[in-house]
Amino acid sequence: MKKIKLVIKERQISFPRIPFVGITLPLNLAFRLPSLQGLSFGRNVKAMIALTMFVSVVVISGAVYFAIQGISPAPVWPQSASYNASVAQGLGQEQIGVGMEIPDDVQTGTMTLELIIGSARIESIEFSDMSVGKASGLTDAINISSSGGNILCETLLLEDVEATDFTLATSTAYALSVSTTTADGLSINPTLSSDPIQYAFGSTRGALSVPAVSGGTFDRILISSAATSTVGLISFKRVKAYGAGITISGIQCGEIIIRGTDANESVYGDGTGINSASFKIGGSAVGTVKVQSSTLVGNVERPVSVK
16 A cells, blocks of 8 residues: 655654545645635725624624514513413412413503403402592403302402492302492392302412502403302402492302491492492392391492592
8 A cells, every 4th residue: 555654843654545535645625715806805804804793793782682672571460461370370380470461452551450260279369559440441440250150259358449339240148248338329139048158268278379469550450260269368458449330240258248447438439329329239130149148237328429
């Protein structure tokens, strides 16, 4: 076999030649870039390279900036958005977290706080010291509803609440209490029945935590369920609503309490007069509300209009 020689530091190193492939080592890897006729940068080649790198950095940085600017962070409870408690609990979360913005085709120009609780188990849902409502366009400022009485609640409490009207429809309560409440017409027609159950929430182990909301404003607050869900406490304290009222339906409670801590603190009225009740519980017009017992103390009818 023929051999070639390479002198390195005055020493000889031999490489084999591979005749059937036609390759001889060492390979000559030296090459030159092709020249472009009529184009020469001369001594400015370094400046051109620096300028090219600068322009590239500017373009990439701008693209990244505008891409980030176009990304909106997900809303976090209790920012106005829709939150799904069932999904949060299904994912093993201990506390309600991020929500989804409500599309414009569902709501138009409305700050809505929506909590969907179907099949979840929640210790408490509490709102206090809030202003709710909008000048026009809303059916309800506060709405709690379910299909088929799917919300099971130990206690529902409305304390020192003001709204244009109040309706409790198609629900059950082991004990119903309405006290120290002023309304532009009262229509309280519960049906005595042995059906209602005195629910007790029991242990909070495994229950999803929904942080209490205190202060702030929304156009409306919505709580809904399409599957059986369990809640220890739903409460609204010192919540003022205008432009629309409060509707509650499809709940089964151990106890429903509506009260004022003082005169003129629990007020409902749309200004239509006491012959057209602004405060309604049960009856043919709204649906049957079954109770085991009811307590009605210190309630007053008089012309009231909440604005």
